[in-house]
Amino acid sequence: LIPHKSAKSMNSISMFPSLALRSLSCRMSVLLRMVWQTAKAVSLPLIGMGGIVTCEDAIEFILAGASAVAVCTANFVNPRATLYVIEGIERVMIEQGVGALSELIGKVSVP
Numbered sequence: 001l002i003p004h005k006s007a008k009s010m011n012s013i014s015m016f017p018s019l020a021l022r023s024l025s026c027r028m029s030v031l032l033r034m035v036w037q038t039a040k041a042v043s044l045p046l047i048g049m050g051g052i053v054t055c056e057d058a059i060e061f062i063l064a065g066a067s068a069v070a071v072c073t074a075n076f077v078n079p080r081a082t083l084y085v086i087e088g089i090e091r092v093m094i095e096q097g098v099g100a101l102s103e104l105i106g107k108v109s110v111p
Contacts, residue, residue, distance in 0.1 A: 048062065048066030054088065058085050063104055
């Protein structure tokens with residue numbers, strides 16, 4: 001074991017980064033699938049939650065069918081996390097020529 005360089009912030013994620021990332025990746029896949037399936041089954045707005053840390057995470061939930069996303073735990077690590085996610089989404093939308101966030105909702109294509 002090689003602990004995280006900051007002993008004060010040592011936890012299971014920092015002590016076992018590959019295990020934590022693998023677990024988070026698997027969990028995110030399940031959550032994204034659940035949002036996608038629910039979006040196909042109902043005509044209600046969905047809020048994507050669970051593991052959203054970056055704009056890429058948020059965009060994945062939106063593409064899967066979420067009308068909104070919630071950045072929760074990431075705010076404990078970085079109180080500006082939500083702002084960074086918003087700014088990142090805006091940047092990606094400009095780069096991709098997307099005029100409105102609604103253009104992305106549920107646009108994932110699954111073979």
